[in-house]
Amino acid sequence: MLKTSTTDVVPEKKIKAKQRQGFKLNAKDKYFASLFLGPSLLILGLFVFYPMFKTLYISMFLTNTLGKTTVYVGLENYVKLMSSPDFISSLWVTFVYVIAVTVLTITLGLLLANLASQKLPGMGIFRTLYSVTMGVSVAVAAIFWLFIFNPSTGFFALLSNWLNLPVVNWLTSPTNAMWAVIITTVWMHLGFTFLILLGAIESVPSTLYEAADVEGASSRFQFFHITIPMISPTLFFVSTITIIDAFKSFGLIDLITKGGPTNATNMLVYRIYKDAFYSGNYAKSSAEAIILTVIIAFFTLLQFKFLEKKVNY
């Protein structure tokens, strides 16, 4: 799934390059090759490559309300965006959200997976419970959490009343709304992260722990010096997935806060959507989409560069 080693990969590439040189297609082979590749190329081109280049194209024009390009402006849309405090705040909010969601999801997922991997009676029930959010749709999750956040009848409100604490207005204060969205997203992602990490932890050979037991390593030492390094490829995988997913969050934002209050949760994707389909500003939203793509690509590359060393074994 992931390339975890540079030393292993290099010779492989060399071998493949050699094979390619000595491998010439005749006309009949080419015909069959195009027959097999054609359908997927067509579909990818239609639904991925064309929209991608079209977006890039639109982002360098002005558009009318129908989305038709009018005047070529080059990079002006980008320049405008980068100097707009509104957009910068959106960018900032997105970063905070992505980092918080990733850190919390991975930490909690790891904690739960580690607990659920202990051989205790009744663990099967907990495993099912922890992973159950995987099957919950965004809409259901949003409604469920809206009930919980409700300031008069919600669970948190009732709890605060019972403890004689002031009721927190989850969705009307900018800071709290951000937390509300983060909590909901983490809850949504947790099932998947938990399940993947549990699988990774379970696949660590038990003799490694037994050897460590005999050698005198505490369970804390074992967690940080055996479990974490052994599951690092998986940790790397889930963190990449979580980061990309968090950048792309849309449904929950739309259903819980609609980007509010006062743009406090107006993440990039939601802004793109509103600029295009509410304000009819297709050029601006295209430019935003391209910026988001570049950011996600940058983070993905960064992760591969940095974590490649750590997950190499």
Place this chain on the structure above:
Amino acid sequence: MSTVLTNVSKRYDSDKTVLSDVSAEIQTGEFFVIVGPSGCGKSTLLRMIAGLTQISDGEISINDKVVNDMAPKDRNLTMVFQSYALFPFLSVWDNVAFGLKARKNTSQSEIEERVNDALKMVNLEELKDRKPRELSGGQRQRVALARAVASDAKICLMDEPLSNLDAQLRIKMRQEIYALQRKLGLTLIYVTHDQVEAMTMADHIMVLHDSKVQQIGTPTEIYKHPANEFVASFFGVPPINILPATKDTGNLIEVNNDFKMEVDQQVPNDHFQVGIRPNELVIEAADELDANASIKTIEFLGDEKIVYIKMAHNNVEVAAIVASDSEFKAYDTIKVTAKNNYLVFNSDGVNITKSVEDVVNA
């Protein structure tokens, strides 16, 4: 100063007994091999000594201290696993240093000294920066040994450490482990299913079968004076020939109704068995009328041949070792007799040969 097992038992649930009433005393500095067929509970016994598996009954003590409820790390021993249990993300050096670092009571300079010494001892100094996946099977095995050597524990447990190696490497590592044990004066408790490993390395062998100890003794005792039929047939290649026998007149017994043999001891009046090692059988060519057996197949081993023989009665098959220049062929009719070196087992399989009164019988 020794490791003492007293009536150690292991049961899973209430009905599944893996080990029952195992008792033994393992002297400090000796090479002690636990051997038996797969599923006899030998690995369980080792894991119980290590503290990785709880014991159901009995007592294990190390150096006069009962360790039944002691955590593995407090028992001051090391263990080499069948799978080597190397950490794939650590270099050879760090793998060897793992235990020393984990215990956190060794200074950095001492760790370095100990690890380097251990690596030198197993000839792995040049490979210390490699990852386990870049090593061959034998080298990985050596890393596991170095880890045991680097620890200051004087008791080392090994669970079938050579079973993942090819035959040639196994012989080489066998000698290395033996040399290492002698050099360091380790108390080595070694589990294997391979009788050759047991015979070649052990000071004392414990034979386990059917969750019980069959015999404990030196390799010579085990081979020459096996406690019972199982031990007799477990050691020796090809295995000892066990044949039914009945008492004849005088000192004679009738073996498998095929040939007579002279014995100088009391034998049961009814049925019993005799055990004759393949090299104690004598075969000679004979016409069909004089013959009491025929040859099935012959294996050529260089300086000797193994002849697999079908006896005339009872559908019994035996093996005999003959000189490699003897000219027997498959389907030859032959006459089988035996030299005067035999074992007698009663109907329960217990060795009742006269010269074995001193055998430890479990």
